[in-house]
Amino acid sequence: MPHDLASLTELSTLEHLLSTQGVEALLAALDSALAQTPEDARVPREDGPTVGPKTLRVLRKAIALDAGFLRAHPEALFQCLYNRLRWYDAPDAAAHYSGAGAKPWSDPEAHLHSLAAQWRRQREAAGGSSWVESLLPLRGALEGVDEVLWHDSQVLCAAFDPSGTRLATGSWSDGHNVRVWDAATARSLQVMEGHEGEVRGIAWSADGKRLASGSRDHDARIWDAETGAQLHAFTGQEGQVTSVAFSPEGTLLAVGNLGWRIHLYDVASGKRVRTLQGHQQSVLSVAFHPSGRWLASGASDDTVRVWDVETGAQVARLDSDTSVGTVAFSPDGEWLAWAALDGVAVARTRDWKRMEGLKGEGRYSQVSWLGTSRLGLLRYDRLELLELGDGVTLWTRPYASDGHERGAAFSPDLKHFALTAADGGVLLSELHAPTPPTLLAEEHRVVNLWGRAEGNIAIAKRYDAAFAIDARGHMRAVPAEANESGLQPWRFSPDGALAAYPVLHLHEEPPRRGVQLIDVERLVPVRELSVPPLEGRDASKKLTLEPPMAFSPDGQWLAAVIEIGVVRVWRVADGKLRHTLKGPVTPVSLVEFTPDGAYVVSGHAEASRLMVHDMGTGALVLDTQAMLKPAPAYAAAARAPRIAVGRASGELEVFDLSAGFRRVLQPSNEPVIAVRLSDDGGRVAACSLDDRVRLFDAGTGGLLYEVPHPAMPFSVAMEGDWLVTRSDDQTTRFFDLATGAPRAVIQGNAEPEEVTRRQYWEVLGEGPVAFHRRTDPVPMAYFPDVLEEDLILRDGLVVARGRTLRDFLYVLRLHDAQGGA
Incomplete structure (x- = not known):
């Protein structure tokens, strides 16, 4: 049965489609309804807002943003949609954005936040399951043409293929650091494994069949762009590889490195043809002339050099006023451009004479030719399109600087661009599309969080200031002198x-x-x-x-x-x-x-x-x-004057402070790196470097049992019927306290003391964060983003700092179906 505007704005319909047919079917249903719905169509909802085609477009974008998470957690559809729509066009969203872009909350037909509120009322009336509410807007535009291609670490470089249909990216990811994406659908097509260091340079061959990449691991590689197969590996470079470029006919690959050299390789055989030497410092950028006759290189010796590809001879040297990290020839071969200290320098290729003056303003980190008379430029806070003749800036796209190196790419048809970022997101958009408003949280990253678990307030520290977040989620200013605390x-x-x-x-x-x-x-x-x-x-x-x-x-x-x-x-x-x-x-x-x-x-x-x-x-x-590094092997009983310490000798010593009594135990000959006493002081647990946790009777010194671990356990706690450990394989394990029998295993990092003591606790790892109730190994709810750290205040208020979205501030509220927050 086909769905229409009315049915697809019912939460129950969306949930049914997702749970029975999956994310792709849900997106397809929205696409189908959009194709059949006139732009002026409006459908009033009972006790809710009037909906139209824009409703479907925003719903589709919201679902697409969280598609990966929803495939694993379809039960979280309401949570994902509410957290996106509630902040999309609500009047109070304005305080969280800046810039001159489109402002959805100013639209006379703004209604998505009202739809989210209606769904929430319906869900609460029906007694829905536990969920996580975001008390601040999340990153991700819900309208417009912006797409974000997510990686699990910083992305340094990107390049469109000659047809403009595919985008290649290079990142810091371990092993999986070269990717190819469909530029139209933002779908990952290939992941290339091989580089062990971050990829710093990437380039396509002219026919789009091959891809080259260079990395910090002193190597460059050539890949089959269709299959992802590695064709050649050029290891043992003199330094980190910073730039790679194919010759126009695709027969040569130029590889520039921090060891002052440029190597030319035969693409078919993989053999080195020649080495170009002359730079006195690190080579940062290489580019072939469209004829294939010359190669230009920029280096940190403040020079641009031009080489005869056939002979390897240096044919020109152009001095700059700073390190040259980017060089580019115009498509007609008449001009060579590079980034100078305060703009773009340009030289004629017929005589290698530099034009007087500079184009643009400020320091650019990347220069690209867009046709024969325009330049695409990357600055620390914006992209620019510059008319070379009169120096007029034709277009800009500002972005929030994260203080890290970025890369940019422009499609050959001059319609699209890609912008890399430290948080792993590559922005893919249209060149002249309207700029959406900037989320302030992206500009004001948080580097530290402090507070007391289940307390009333958290302190969030930026580099320039600190502020407080109370248990209601409200932000408050701290005294100006509080910034003297630094970090x-x-x-x-x-x-x-x-x-x-x-x-x-x-x-x-x-x-x-x-x-x-x-x-x-x-x-x-x-x-x-x-x-x-x-x-x-x-x-x-x-x-x-x-x-x-x-x-x-x-x-x-x-x-x-x-x-x-x-x-x-x-x-x-x-x-x-x-x-x-x-x-x-x-x-x-x-x-x-x-x-x-x-x-x-x-x-x-x-x-x-x-x-x-x-x-x-x-x-x-x-x-x-006592062992005090990297963490103290020390514990105190909550209801008895008894403490315990671990030692590098493998000893575990228990002290009764009031009686002056001490007992020395020898769990193993390996260092004891963590200890924990039961509240009454009657039992003591010890983690040792022999990958075992042992439980002793603290009074008699008798060993009750030991539990081996597949990786080093470094934290332990006990409460009620549970013994909980955390180990070096990023795993949290639950054991029966009486017998030591295993009860549950959770992939991810949870602090055992919080597991056993707190009303709510969390598991952090490489994926979505899981929230749990006290000592319950079954999650109550998930949140899609990866978090670096978090603090759970009273009433389930969570203040967190992002990992994938590096240092992004999250303020969340846990809603417990069992009657918690």
């Missing part, structure tokens, strides 16, 4: 009322370190904690020092490090210094209070020493050896 972490009191961050006053003489306390509710400074450093312990000039600090469990005390090898303890209420706890003259890497607040624990990773001081008297009660 140093913030800490929060157990009740969430106070935050602390380290400060370094370089403008004072002598420079001084301290700790600033902030009232979290009002986000205003409370007081600074600081004292002059002890003799020989000053750390004010150690700018990279990350000073640890911790609030006591009752929030009344703060222990912090502002000098070398010393822990200071202040009373929070009035800033009075209570204790000065000295250790070895090495940086303090760990500061914690025991769960009962009776002791202060400090670790010195360089000395492999762990020290415990009595909070009441300041007296040292324990000084012992």
Whole structure:
């Protein structure tokens, strides 16, 4: 039965089509309905907005953006559509965008956000399943011609084939770093495996049958563009390969590298024909003249050189005012262009004489000829189309700079362009299409997140500023002086009322370190904690020092490090210094209070020493050896005065702090790298480098059981009936606490302590993030994007930083069908 405008704007119809026939069938149904629906058609919905052809177009684009995720998780269709449509044309979306592009929220017929709201009401009335709501707009245009070709890592270069129907890309991906795409459908056609380093240069042969690529791994390769088969590998180059180019007739391949050389290879045999030498520094770009007679090269020795391909002789040298990373001949062969310091330089090829002056404005990283009189140019923040004769800029496409190297390509028919990016997305669009508004989150990337799990607030840090996000998802400004913390972490009191961050006053003489306390509710400074450093312990000039600090469990005390090898303890209420706890003259890497607040624990990773001081008297009660790198092998029982440490010798030592009793266990002869005590202190678990986790009776020292792992386990926790581990193969495992029997395996990284303690926890890995309920190995919901880190505040509010969309800020809300958030 064919579907029409009315039926395809019903969520139930879309869900049925997806679940029974798949994504492709759903997209085809939308395409069919669009083809049969007049542009002026309108259908009013009961208790909802009036829909039309634009509704179908936006729905189709939204589904296409999340197609890969929906193939694996068709149950998430409502979530994907809601998170896209809700922010598409809603009035409150305007605050999240900038630029002069089309603004859907200004359209008199704006209605997609209302459709999303209607679907949400229907779903909530029917008691839908758990889902993840985005409280901020997501990346991805829902109208226009922009397409994004996603890779799993940074893309450095791209090139259209001679017909303009295919696009080749080179990326940082491990092994799968050369790809060929259908430019019309944005579908991946081929993935070439072979390069072990990122691909920095890519080029097509004139007949479109072969593709060449060069990589950081000092090699270049030629591929069959149709089958993906490798035809030749040119390994052992003198340096990273930066640029490759086929001769016009397709018989030669030029390979430029950071070892100052250019090699010419016979494409048929794969044999080296000759080597061009003369540059005094790294070769960055190569290009053949349309006749095939000459090859031009640009290098970091601030020169462009022209070579006779037949003899290898240098026929011209053109000096530049900066490194030359891009050179290009005009299609008629009359001109050679390259990027100079403040524009584009052009020389005549009949006499290699450089024209006076420069074209364009600013520093360009790529120059391409679009016909015989126009240049396509790439700058750090925009693409340009420049008329060479009068220097007029005919077209620009701005984009948000991510601070990383990009590449661009223009199709031979001069209709399309491609723009690479560090987040793995290659923008494919039409040259003169309207520019969509810019999502501010793409311009303001977040590099750090700090907060307390299930707390009230998170701090998001950009390079230039910090801001707060509360448990309602609202963003708030922090005091201007908070930016003095740089990228140093913030800490929060157990009740969430106070935050602390380290400060370094370089403008004072002598420079001084301290700790600033902030009232979290009002986000205003409370007081600074600081004292002059002890003799020989000053750390004010150690700018990279990350000073640890911790609030006591009752929030009344703060222990912090502002000098070398010393822990200071202040009373929070009035800033009075209570204790000065000295250790070895090495940086303090760990500061914690025991769960009962009776002791202060400090670790010195360089000395492999762990020290415990009595909070009441300041007296040292324990000084012992412990593994503290790369992470502390230390644990404290929640309801007993007992701690445990692991050692490089393979020993596991348990201390009863109140009784002064200690017990030494020997799990293995391999280092113990992580330990965990049960809340009552009765059992202790240890992870060792022999790929085993062992559980002991902490009182008797008896081994209860051991569980072998296929890869090194480096974190463990226990709670209720569960023992949970995390290992080096990016896997989280669940075991029966009583017997050690395996119960569940989850692919991805979850912190065992969060699995066992938190209302909600997450699994991060190379794919979509999975959210879980406490100790439940079955996911409650998925979110499509790959996250680098996240923080789950109270009521299921998630603040996260993207990995695929590098440093992109996400603010999410978990909706639990079981009555959670």
